[in-house]
Amino acid sequence: MAEHEEHTTHSQGFYIAIGVGLLIGTITTVGAAFVNLGPFNPVIALLIATIKATVVVLFFMHVKGASEKLTGAVVVSGFFFLAILLSLSLADYLTRSWR
Amino acid sequence: MASTVIPANRAPAPTPKLNYLNNGHTLKSWLLTTDHKRIAILYLISVTVFFFLGGFFAMLIRLELLTPQGDLMQADTYNKVFTMHGMIMVFFFLIPVVPAVLGNFLVPIMIGAKDLAFPRINLLSWYLYIIGGILISHVMLTGGVDTGWTFYTPFSTEYTNTKIVEAGLAVFIAGFSSIFTGLNFIVTIHRMRAPGLTWDRLPLFIWSNYATSLVMVLGTPVVAITIVLVAVERLFHLGIFDPRLGGDPLLFQHLFWFYSHPAVYIMILPSMGVVSELIACFARKRVFGYKFVALSSVAIAVFGFLVWAHHMFVAGISLYAAMIFSFLSFSVGVPSAVKVFNWTATLYKGSISYATPMLYAFGFIGLFTMGGLTGLMLATIGIDVHVTDTYFVVAHFHYVMVGGVLMGYLGGLHFWWPKMTGRMYPEAWAKLSALLVFVGFNLTFFPQFILGYVGMPRRYWQYPPEFQALNVLSTAGASILAAGYLLPMIYFVWSLRYGKIADANPWAAAGLEWKTTSPPPTFNFDETPVVTWEAYNYDEIPAWERRAPVAR
Amino acid sequence: MEHEAHNPALLHHFADAQQQKNAASLGMWLFLVTEIMFFGGMFCAYLVYRLAHFNAFAAGSQQLSIWLGATNTAVLIISSVTVVLAVKAAEAGKRKVLVGYLVVTVLLGMTFLVIKGFEYREKFEKHHVPGATFKFTDTFDDNGKQIPVNPKEAELFFSLYFAMTGMHALHMIIGCGLFSVLAVLAWKGHYTPGYFTPIENAGLYWHLVDIIWIYLFPLLYLISRHS
Numbered sequence: 001m002a003e004h005e006e007h008t009t010h011s012q013g014f015y016i017a018i019g020v021g022l023l024i025g026t027i028t029t030v031g032a033a034f035v036n037l038g039p040f041n042p043v044i045a046l047l048i049a050t051i052k053a054t055v056v057v058l059f060f061m062h063v064k065g066a067s068e069k070l071t072g073a074v075v076v077s078g079f080f081f082l083a084i085l086l087s088l089s090l091a092d093y094l095t096r097s098w099r
Numbered sequence: 100m101a102s103t104v105i106p107a108n109r110a111p112a113p114t115p116k117l118n119y120l121n122n123g124h125t126l127k128s129w130l131l132t133t134d135h136k137r138i139a140i141l142y143l144i145s146v147t148v149f150f151f152l153g154g155f156f157a158m159l160i161r162l163e164l165l166t167p168q169g170d171l172m173q174a175d176t177y178n179k180v181f182t183m184h185g186m187i188m189v190f191f192f193l194i195p196v197v198p199a200v201l202g203n204f205l206v207p208i209m210i211g212a213k214d215l216a217f218p219r220i221n222l223l224s225w226y227l228y229i230i231g232g233i234l235i236s237h238v239m240l241t242g243g244v245d246t247g248w249t250f251y252t253p254f255s256t257e258y259t260n261t262k263i264v265e266a267g268l269a270v271f272i273a274g275f276s277s278i279f280t281g282l283n284f285i286v287t288i289h290r291m292r293a294p295g296l297t298w299d300r301l302p303l304f305i306w307s308n309y310a311t312s313l314v315m316v317l318g319t320p321v322v323a324i325t326i327v328l329v330a331v332e333r334l335f336h337l338g339i340f341d342p343r344l345g346g347d348p349l350l351f352q353h354l355f356w357f358y359s360h361p362a363v364y365i366m367i368l369p370s371m372g373v374v375s376e377l378i379a380c381f382a383r384k385r386v387f388g389y390k391f392v393a394l395s396s397v398a399i400a401v402f403g404f405l406v407w408a409h410h411m412f413v414a415g416i417s418l419y420a421a422m423i424f425s426f427l428s429f430s431v432g433v434p435s436a437v438k439v440f441n442w443t444a445t446l447y448k449g450s451i452s453y454a455t456p457m458l459y460a461f462g463f464i465g466l467f468t469m470g471g472l473t474g475l476m477l478a479t480i481g482i483d484v485h486v487t488d489t490y491f492v493v494a495h496f497h498y499v500m501v502g503g504v505l506m507g508y509l510g511g512l513h514f515w516w517p518k519m520t521g522r523m524y525p526e527a528w529a530k531l532s533a534l535l536v537f538v539g540f541n542l543t544f545f546p547q548f549i550l551g552y553v554g555m556p557r558r559y560w561q562y563p564p565e566f567q568a569l570n571v572l573s574t575a576g577a578s579i580l581a582a583g584y585l586l587p588m589i590y591f592v593w594s595l596r597y598g599k600i601a602d603a604n605p606w607a608a609a610g611l612e613w614k615t616t617s618p619p620p621t622f623n624f625d626e627t628p629v630v631t632w633e634a635y636n637y638d639e640i641p642a643w644e645r646r647a648p649v650a651r
Numbered sequence: 652m653e654h655e656a657h658n659p660a661l662l663h664h665f666a667d668a669q670q671q672k673n674a675a676s677l678g679m680w681l682f683l684v685t686e687i688m689f690f691g692g693m694f695c696a697y698l699v700y701r702l703a704h705f706n707a708f709a710a711g712s713q714q715l716s717i718w719l720g721a722t723n724t725a726v727l728i729i730s731s732v733t734v735v736l737a738v739k740a741a742e743a744g745k746r747k748v749l750v751g752y753l754v755v756t757v758l759l760g761m762t763f764l765v766i767k768g769f770e771y772r773e774k775f776e777k778h779h780v781p782g783a784t785f786k787f788t789d790t791f792d793d794n795g796k797q798i799p800v801n802p803k804e805a806e807l808f809f810s811l812y813f814a815m816t817g818m819h820a821l822h823m824i825i826g827c828g829l830f831s832v833l834a835v836l837a838w839k840g841h842y843t844p845g846y847f848t849p850i851e852n853a854g855l856y857w858h859l860v861d862i863i864w865i866y867l868f869p870l871l872y873l874i875s876r877h878s
Contacts, residue, residue: 009739019732026724029869030717036794036877045869053862060735061858068673070289071680078684081317082691084404086698089353092408092420093699214664216674282681290674291665320685324692328814336782337810339696345704345804354692622664 010059018059025052118521118618133218134621139204140519141225146200147588149191149232152239154581156184161543161574169561177560178245179261185248186266187239190273191232193504194362197369198280198315199224201511202308204519206284208612208619209302211293211628216286217279224279231273238266247558249359252340252351256332264333267326274319274326277365281315284308293611295630302610302634303392307372310396314361314368314403322358325351349415356407364403366500367467368396370507371438374460377510378442380608381457382449385635388441395434402431412483421480428478435471439464454606455529459510462537466502470495473548488558491551497544506536509587517601521618522594528586535583542576609635660846672848679852683859686822690863693815697870700807705874707804710791711812712874714779716770720872723766727861730759734854741847746840749850753834756857760827767820774809781810793875812871819867822860829853 029048037044058064063071119136123129129137159180163171172180203221207214215221238244244266246255255263288309292301329351331337338344340351379386386392408416408424442464451457473495476482486492517523546569551557555566562570604613615624632639665671701708737752778786787802787809833853836842842850 009742012736012739015732015735015739019728022728022731023725026721026728026868029873030721033717033869033873033876041873041875041877042869045873046866049865049869052865056731056858056862056865060731061855068677070677074677074680074684077317078687081404082687082694085321085357085688085691085695088405088408088420088423089350089695089699090702091423092349092353092416093702095417095419098417098419212664217678218664220678278685282678282685285681286674286678289677290670316681316685317688320689321692324689324818327818328692328696331814335813337814338781338807339810339814341807343803344807344810345700345707345801346807347699347703350696350699354695357692627666 009062015059018055022052022055116616117620118616119621120520120618122621131222133214133222135203135207135215135218135221136519136619136621136623138221138225139200139202142195142199142203142228145225145229145232146192146196149187150196150584152236153184153187153192154584156180156187157577158581160184161577163560164562164570165567165574167562167564167567167570172560174560175245178247178558179243181558182244182247183239186244186270187235188500189248189362190270191228191235193366193500194273194277195228195280196366197373197504197508197511198284198308198311198365199228199276201304201373201508201515202284202311202369203280205515205612206287206305206308207291208615208623209305209610210288210291210296211611211624211630212287212291213622213624213627215283216291217283220279221283224276224283227272227276227279231269231271231276234265234269234272238262238269249355250329251355252329252332252348253342256329256338256340264330267330271323271326274323277315278319281312281319284312285316288312293628293630299390299393300630300632300634301393302372303375303386303389303396304369304372306393307368307375307396310400311365311368313397313400314365318358318361318365318404321354322362325354325358328354349411352411352414353408356410357404360407360410361400361403363496363499364399366504367507368399370463370504370511371396371435373507373511373514374442374463375438376608376610377456377460377514378445379635379637380514380606381454381460382446382451383637384445384449385633385637386441387444387447388437389634391437392441395437398434399431402427402434406431406478409478409483412480413487425478425480429475432471432475432478435467439468439471454513455524455526455533456510456514458530458533458537459506459513462533463503463506463510466498466506466540470498470500470502473498486551488556489551490547490555490557493557494544494547494551497547501544502540509533509536512587512591514606515612516591516594517605518612518617518619520595520598521601521616522598523601523605524587524594524598525590528590532583532586532590535579535586537583539576539578539580539583543573543580544576546570546572546576607640609637609640660848668845675848675852676855679855683855686856686859686863690815690818693811693818694866694870697811697815700811701870701874704801704804704807706791706793706798707800708808709793709875710789710798710800711779711787711805711808712872713792713876714777714789715812715872716773717872717876719766719770720868723763724864724868726759726763726766727864730756730763731858731861733759734857738847738851738854741837741842741850742844744844746837746842749842750834750837753830753837753850757827757830757834760823760830764820764823764827767816771813774813779809781806781813785809791875794877815867815871819860819863822863826853826857826860829856 025048029045032044032048033041057075063075066072119134129141132138159171163169163177169177203215242261244250244261244263246259246261246263250263250267288305328339332339332341338346340346340348342348375386375392406424406428408420409428412421473491477486477492477495513524513529550566550569553566555562601617603616605617606613611628611630614628661668661671665674733752733756737749737756740748740752774780778784785802785806787805790797790799830853833850837850
């Protein structure tokens with residue numbers, strides 16, 4: 001009946017470093033927005049946003065190294081069902097003009 | 100531990116032990132309870148009230164439709180009547196009934212826990228339900244809503260003058276009641292199973308409630324935001340669905356049905372779980388293909404999220420999307436069929452008896468199969484184009500919701516009534532009611548398949564005179580059905596005082612709930628059970644515990 | 652049922668404190684999933700309409716202040732760091748540090764809301780609030796080329812802008828309230844290294860609200876800024 005959970009917290013410096021990384025990501029996103037990448041502008045923006053979100057989930061929300069694998073499954077399923085909503089709705093909208 | 104037969108003219112002896120019912124008699128001990136069993140009883144009373152309220156509106160519908168002309172009420176009033184019938188039945192009866200009444204009572208006991216994971220949130224769930232119920236009742240008393248329970252835009256956002264925002268708020272709040280129940284069940288089932296109770300030893304009722312809870316947690320928030328967006332469009336003119344701004348009314352339908360289709364699986368899955376328990380007990384056999392039945396519940400929950408636009412085949416979605424959703428809708432029928440086949444296989448070479456709960460289980464299997472098969476017909480685009488928005492659809496969903504969900508609920512209520520109250524219901528009256536329900540139901544709704552097929556539209560308050568005979572049959576059936584529902588109200592209440600006192604396991608059934616007293620003590624078990632046996636171990640139940648269930 | 656000395660926060664229907672903590676954590680995560688689906692409906696609307704009315708969305712986006720939006724993003728990121736450090740302090744039993752970080756988090760949250768307030772006021776002044784007063788005469792600046800857009804479609808963009816950022820702001824207000832209450836309770840010594848679950852779970856909520864903004868910022872503010 002181990003009361004001890006394997007350590008969920010990293011050092012203070014680690015978290016501040018992650019925070020700085022996220023700030024750099026923000027600056028990068030803004031910078032990239034000013035560059036004409038054609039259709040890739042939104043792709044880059046969302047990619048950076050997803051990396052930031054993943055970092056927050058894994059490290060700030062302690063999903064990485066969590067004693068329960070269930071937590072990861074819950075997170076993934078939330079985004080998975082959102083993906084279903086978006087993709088199957090798009091299946092309608094993107095094909096409306098098809099003959 | 101033989102059950103005591105009490106002569107009808109003598110006051111029954113009080114149940115000796117302290118149990119959850121007599122542990123505190125004040126109103127406060129009930130209204131501030133955190134005991135999942137008391138909360139289940141609170142829900143039982145409240146959903147029954149809403150059931151009869153919804154039934155009242157159904158009666159008005161059937162009375163109006165006795166004649167081809169609109170003579171009982173105005174057309175606008177008729178719109179309000181069928182809307183209130185739908186809203187109350189869907190959001191305040193069908194969605195909560197089995198999880199909040201039977202699930203709340205049984206889930207902790209079946210897994211050997213003392214309560215749900217979050218008892219105070221459980222109480223909050225009930226209060227949210229009540230607040231939603233008060234709001235919808237207020238809407239009803241101050242003019243009702245006339246959009247249909249589906250409140251499609253732009254009628255709901257712009258053109259109707261009825262109380263959409265308040266009704267939406269009622270549904271929003273009731274939705275949170277549902278979310279919290281589901282959240283509670285998922286955490287409880289994951290975290291609070293008794294020692295030795297592995298996932299493959301769980302009763303199928305638990306698997307069903309688990310799958311239901313997944314749908315509640317994942318789907319309900321989407322209808323919540325949809326309601327918010329409708330309210331925001333009405334109140335602040337943020338025209339998210341307004342075609343004049345380039346918005347799309349179909350987007351509302353996509354978001355609405357993304358929840359409302361899985362919602363029907365919220366309704367049916369727990370009832371399917373009940374049926375598994377009943378079939379096993381009254382055939383005295385393990386459920387055939389346990390793993391398949393367990394996993395089919397989860398499959399229904401997941402697949403149920405992939406099919407929503409079959410409600411929109413003629414609304415204007417692209418043909419290609421329609422084909423995708425049609426195909427996916429066929430596939431969601433497969434796990435349901437898996438269950439029906441496995442229940443049937445369970446019956447084969449079983450030792451079958453016909454107590455009332457089993458009658459309801461048989462009714463469920465037959466009527467749900469009919470409802471499900473007609474659902475496949477509706478998933479076929481070619482057929483749906485003709486019968487959509489006709490009484491064919493109405494008949495289909497009443498077969499699955501009333502012939503399915505409600506019969507499963509009644510079967511479960513009869514089965515677990517002795518556990519919940521310590522009393523047996525009167526078997527002869529119960530059998531009569533089951534018969535009335537079955538006959539009444541089919542007489543009400545089978546003619547509606549025909550009516551829809553020959554073209555009678557739904558939500559119409561008048562119809563061509565050649566449809567009258569079938570409508571009269573339907574209304575006659577509804578009267579019989581009503582009698583079948585009123586009788587249990589009477590005899591269940593009667594049984595609380597005069598029913599035979601039940602012992603811990605009057606059905607000689609398998610399951611942890613039958614190992615504690617009827618009614619159970621507040622903390623369910625005197626000692627936490629340690630489970631070393633498989634589910635439905637009917638072959639291991641000792642001979643001395645076996646006796647004929649109530650009637651053969 | 653033995654009553655050995657246990658944490659007074661242990662509720663009786665749980666077998667032990669670890670079970671209670673795991674249950675609370677799973678419950679919170681499930682609630683966060685509902686929040687993902689809740690906002691997800693609006694993201695779906697955004698996706699559909701941006702594809703259908705790109706020019707109007709770009710024109711609308713160009714009217715938002717990138718710098719205020721980016722500043723707010725930074726504010727939230729810093730507040731997520733302070734939340735993590737608050738949890739760390741709770742785990743270490745450092746009461747005053749915990750309260751300090753909680754208070755800073757609330758202040759950062761309120762900073763976000765104040766900046767948002769300035770943005771909303773600017774929108775109001777420029778008649779970009781949907782409804783009877785809405786007026787949109789700006790164009791979509793596509794690499795120097797000025798493309799006129801349907802003002803009605805721009806109104807749709809702003810409807811989504813207000814709906815999404817408004818709902819997000821509401822969640823921020825709730826978060827600030829939550830952390831304020833927790834700061835008071837922490838000051839009174841309610842949280843020990845053996846029990847700081849509410850801090851952790853409130854932290855999870857805050858991080859999710861941060862993640863939602865991480866997506867809202869590029870989607871609303873950064874459509875076609877390269878000119």
